[in-house]
Amino acid sequence: MLDLNFVRDNLPLVEEKLRQRGMNPADVLKDFHALDTERRQAITQNETLQARRNRASEEIAKLKKSGQDATALIQETKDLREQIQTSEKKAADAEVRLREILTAIPNLPHASVPVGTSAEQNVEARRWGSPPQFDFKPKPHWELGEELGVLDLERAAKISGARFAVYWALGARLERALSNFMLDLHTRDHGYTEVLPPYMVNSESMYGTGQLPKFASDLFRVPHGEKDLWLIPTAEVPVTNLYRDEVLDAAGLPISLTAYTPCFRSEAGSYGKDVRGIIRQHQFQKVELVKFARPENSYDELEELTRNAEAVLQQLGLHYRVMTLCTADMGFSSAKTYDIEVWLPGQGLFREISSCSNFEAFQARRANIRYRPEGKNKTELVHTLNGSALAVGRTWVAILENYQQADGSIRIPEALQPYMGADKIPARST
RNA sequence: GGAGAGGUGGCCGAGUGGUUGAUGGCUCCGGUCUUGAAAACCGGCAUACCUGAAAGGGUAUCGGGGGUUCGAAUCCCUCCCUCUCCGCCA
Numbered sequence: 266m267l268d269l270n271f272v273r274d275n276l277p278l279v280e281e282k283l284r285q286r287g288m289n290p291a292d293v294l295k296d297f298h299a300l301d302t303e304r305r306q307a308i309t310q311n312e313t314l315q316a317r318r319n320r321a322s323e324e325i326a327k328l329k330k331s332g333q334d335a336t337a338l339i340q341e342t343k344d345l346r347e348q349i350q351t352s353e354k355k356a357a358d359a360e361v362r363l364r365e366i367l368t369a370i371p372n373l374p375h376a377s378v379p380v381g382t383s384a385e386q387n388v389e390a391r392r393w394g395s396p397p398q399f400d401f402k403p404k405p406h407w408e409l410g411e412e413l414g415v416l417d418l419e420r421a422a423k424i425s426g427a428r429f430a431v432y433w434a435l436g437a438r439l440e441r442a443l444s445n446f447m448l449d450l451h452t453r454d455h456g457y458t459e460v461l462p463p464y465m466v467n468s469e470s471m472y473g474t475g476q477l478p479k480f481a482s483d484l485f486r487v488p489h490g491e492k493d494l495w496l497i498p499t500a501e502v503p504v505t506n507l508y509r510d511e512v513l514d515a516a517g518l519p520i521s522l523t524a525y526t527p528c529f530r531s532e533a534g535s536y537g538k539d540v541r542g543i544i545r546q547h548q549f550q551k552v553e554l555v556k557f558a559r560p561e562n563s564y565d566e567l568e569e570l571t572r573n574a575e576a577v578l579q580q581l582g583l584h585y586r587v588m589t590l591c592t593a594d595m596g597f598s599s600a601k602t603y604d605i606e607v608w609l610p611g612q613g614l615f616r617e618i619s620s621c622s623n624f625e626a627f628q629a630r631r632a633n634i635r636y637r638p639e640g641k642n643k644t645e646l647v648h649t650l651n652g653s654a655l656a657v658g659r660t661w662v663a664i665l666e667n668y669q670q671a672d673g674s675i676r677i678p679e680a681l682q683p684y685m686g687a688d689k690i691p692a693r694s695t
Numbered sequence: 696g697g698a699g700a701g702g703u704g705g706c707c708g709a710g711u712g713g714u715u716g717a718u719g720g721c722u723c724c725g726g727u728c729u730u731g732a733a734a735a736c737c738g739g740c741a742u743a744c745c746u747g748a749a750a751g752g753g754u755a756u757c758g759g760g761g762g763u764u765c766g767a768a769u770c771c772c773u774c775c776c777u778c779u780c781c782g783c784c785a
Binding site for chain 1: 705713714723742744745746752753754755764765766775
């Protein structure tokens, strides 16, 4: 959420940034200006009435103390009460409508974000390694997984449905090895603290990180008594909300957390997209990095967080490129995003395996996460950042496709071998 | 699931209908003292919103919502959360 005063005072800038995102400012802002005025008038009127009532009440107290009659004044405040109830409702109404508009405004792209109209205009920031060379035609992971007996989509469909997967034997072990390897790397070498959060959260948390109210259809909702719980679409939600409504110790910033969790996404509206293999699933696992940073250096933290995610791919020897998302391709809450795309030789393309974003104060304002700068009495909103490091399922895919051998086996990269307890996934003997 | 206790400012903790936004302590900030620091002492310190050029003025907030009352941190209803005991349970 943007700051109300900021939007009011910088309307032309906000409109320009919305256009850069490919949106029509009029559709997003609607009658913001009129509503803003209406809201303030309603509040002023309401508070004027309340002030009158308060003065009368004080007067009544004085009269009663000195034993005088206060009947007339009491009657007056009774009348006032009805007027106040009306004006209160009017003010609350305007507040709600204005807030609806405000919460629907996406974050403004940072000045360093390339302006573009589609994903085509994302800018490659850098590229690491080189694609592996094959003297045979590399296969996609869904063929490899089936031939090796480590991936079972048929039975997953039977027990759950489309967009679910069952991993068998060394396939299951590879998932576990990857997640352990990533968590160890981030906690040991990159200074992150590991957390294991709940996989279901309440609506307030989904609101805090921006999934609600706009994107409910992307989520799995779990009815629970009067209220709903939601399956987390990313660890970003529970981990960022850890500090919702808190004032953080300035000396402790930045706070760097990592979490391995399953992620659940309804993928409504993506029918027919990525139907082969396990690229797009209702449930996948991910190691997430989350940072709470001071505003003045949050962009340095974004660079570091992105490098931390890249380190996973480097240690696994996987070729990748880093893309700076253009204004049109960024998520709703983000001010700047880097996507890391890993090379998948079986499909002959780069595929997103991580997305690292700085949300600046956008989430912190919604979730009310603040800190007190040294020497100041006022609190300030922190900046929140997060990125996948990495999406484990897609890393699993990258290992299979990049390390497939002519004999049908999969070589395990050295860094992963202690976690696998093996140097390859052998081809089936048949 | 049953019974009971409790939720007050960044933290701890008073306060049961009328200048209580709220005593006190801690933290933090400024100052005095000190070679420097600590200690001690003095002073300051909630948040949001409305209004105003500013100084200032105003309104709301004692877990959330609703009610009683001229007036609620204080009384009533309801929801949420925490703790203790019992039951059940991985």
